[in-house]
Amino acid sequence: MLMVVLLNALFASTFTFGKIALTHTTPFFFIGISMLIGGLLLLGYQFFMHRHKLTIRREDWRYVLQVSFFSIFISYGLQFWGLQYLPSFKACFLYNFGPFTSYLFAYFLFGEKMVPKKWIGMLLGFVGLLPVLLSTSPAEQAHQWSYFISWPEIAIIASAAAYAYGWFIIGILVHDKEYSALTVNGYSMVIGGVLALLTASWAEGPFMIKEYLPFSMALSAIILIEYIICNNLYAALLARFSETFLSFTTFLIPIFGAFYGWLFLTEAITWHFFASLFIVAIAIWLFYRAEMEENPTHTHLEHFTTFEAEPWDDQFLD
Secondary structure, eight states, X not given: OHHHHHHHHXXXXXXXXXXXXXXXXXXXXXXXXXXXXXXXXXXXXXXXXXXXXXXXXGGGHHHHHHHIXXXXXXXXXXXXXXXXXXXXXXXXXXXXXXXXXXHHHHHHHHOOOOOHHHXXXXXXXXXXXXXXXXXXXXXXXXXXXXXXXXXXXXXXXXXXXXHHHHHHXXXXXXXXXXOOHHHHHHHHHHHHHHHHHHHIIIIIOSOOOSOHXXXXXXXXXXXXXXXXXXXXXXXXXXXXXXXXXXXXXXXXXXXXXXXXHHHHSOOOOOHHXXXXXXXXXXXXXXXXXXXXXXXXXXXXXXXXXXXOOOGGGGGGXX
């Protein structure tokens, strides 16, 4: 259980490091550099350890390109653009509304059954968003779309939706096509990183890093924590815990995100955050309780697991 808490604590820190990085460079340039390095590290590992897993059949590249576009380019592009104008804990909270988005995709695209208790949990989850949406920061007010929601907030929510859709495509490649998840993510990160760099050169102008040392530290932290440790730790934990349980524990991420934002970024945490967190926690509990009642040993989430457990994953649990 301690490792589950550690996983969520580590993932929450990436929003803090992302916020720090964006004070020293532009969003798409940062995404491009981090994804390119992270993807090459994954492919490099596969090249030296499991070279036979690097091959992708020609007819399946369309799936890899979809993952590159939605899960990497669109999702991270919207996430880091919105993160510029939102407190890190608020962006963290909105992004981790993703499990509900995933179930909506499952309902509309894969015919997932939705019992009344799940619809109640879904509705309550959306109600839980209202308090945190009513809170605004000075930077956010300049991009207000309506009285209670801003474009940065919309960007973060859309980012979570794009990432959730990408997970379904990854599920096809990993479970149906039987590719290594490390290979799929490596290729998609490299392609998505190149797309982000091309976008940066067009939309953000000349590549610019204001201060190299803090930028490099934030970049290294995100690559190490999110792309290497968290992804593989999650894969290892799947061997011991159900995906339903692990998805349920993601409500811990905004709590850690709020703590990091207060401690390292001097972000003020208002009552709106705690009200939303309380309501959404109840919604998640109702939703996953219904899931466990329907399928006590199985959940549809396995159709879009990002990483399979490799033999060396057990080292994270020792």
